[in-house]
Amino acid sequence: MITLLRPLRFIVLVFVTTGMSWAGPDAELAAERADWDEIRLLSHAKDLHDSFLTLDTHLDVPIVLRRPGFDISQEHSWVDDASQVDFPRMRKGGLDGGFFVVFVRQGPLTLERRLQAVDEGMLITRLIRETTEVHADLAGLATTPREARRLREEGKHVVFMGIENGYVIGRNVDLLEQYYDLGVRYFGLVHTRNNDLADSSTDRGGPQHYGLSDMGRAVVDECNRLGMMIDVSHASDKTVWDVLERSKAPLLASHSGSYAMYPHARNLNDPLLRQIAAGGGVVQMNFFSLYLMDTVPDAERDAEIDAWRERYATPQPLPMDVDIQRRIEINQIRGRYPSMHSDLPTAVDHIDHMVSVMGINHVGFSGDFDGGGGIADLMDVSEMMNLTIELLRRGYSDEDLEKMWGGNVMRVLAEVQEVAAEMQ
Ligand SMILES: [Zn+2]
DSSP: OOOHHHHHHHHHHHHHSSGGGGGGOOHHHHHHHHTOOHHHHHHHHHHHHHHHOOOEEEEOHHHTTTTTOOTTTTTTOOOSSOOOOOHHHHHTTTTEEEEEEEEOOOOOSSSHHHHHHHHHHHHHHHHHHHHHTTTTTTTTEOHHHHHHHHHHHHTTTTEEEEEOOOGGGOOOOHHHHHHHTTTEEEOOOOOOOOSSSSSSOTTTTSSSSSOOHHOOOOOOOHHHHOOOOEEEEBBBBHHHHHHHOSSSSSOOOEEBBBBBSSTTSSSSHHHHHHHHTTOOEEEEEOOOOGGGGOOOHHHHHHHHHHHHHHHHHOOOOOHHHHHHHHHHHHHHHHHHHHGOOOHHHHHHHHHHHHHHOOOOGGGGEOOOOOTTTTBTTSSGGGHHHHHHHHHHTTTTHHHHIIIIIIIIHHHHHHHHHHHHHHHO
């Protein structure tokens, strides 16, 4: 089986990275659609969303699920409730589902805080599972592409799980298997600061391990063995190169943009994009405003943001009710000042660039909703179709959209699981 599959995968890889499916936007299609009015564009977008699986790979909704009384089956507002994801709005935006993120903020690398992070990670994982059980009529947990497609056919939302920040395993690589058994299917090595596994792209102290640590390398091997996708978003460039060299399976960047389009440390440069594609991986374009473009200066707005920051500046984690209030207030400021946001055409410029560098088989989408994401006209999951409309205008085909809306990341998950099966 092993000898049979290896050359096959090689052929598929060559086809994918150099073959006929490179194409992205088509000028003729764009010219044809220039005559379409908004109604025709919207109706075509709706037909597409009805016809294929649509996934967002980075939904921070568990942060909101932890609020007392929050009900994901009810509709909320991003301005008044500081909530960007719920099932009714997914339905409106034509989003089948995506990866609910187990996120634990990076704290000190002490024994006590590592143990706390382990507890918190497990608690959030169980909360996501409970949510799908409580709302079993509306949604279900998926761990494979097949399960996702079955849920969709049953008319249910698809809930995958992913981890953001390797802090959640403390120094215990064996915990990865527990997460895998609970249904987690991607593992993000690092968040905004360096941890035990790897260097972050945004740690003000600079590199600590110069890429992956020994523990980080053991984690990559374990993810390969288990069939867990490795998420390199937030990792430093050197960390990503190290993972590319070490991993036997394709990589995922669950929420990242293009550095060539906007030079922010959170974005991926062209050589990295190219190498991720060459390894069969996928990069999911992130709709986090600060990483996409310089926004219009506005002194009054900035003063309000500074005052808001000051109100909540504390070295201690905020109590839940204070944190909710903090998020509501920043969203009210966001509501008052649309100039705070990057715009949708700029986000799609990033996508165009990524497709030109990587090919259509290696790009997808993620809102980073409930985790700080959102750009003008794409402020919550109910507005997802605006993205499709802009991509249709640019000349992306129906097939291109099916790949980017979920086909690509499901291919990567299947391949990662196939690599694990071969290693057994
Ligand atoms: Zn993030």
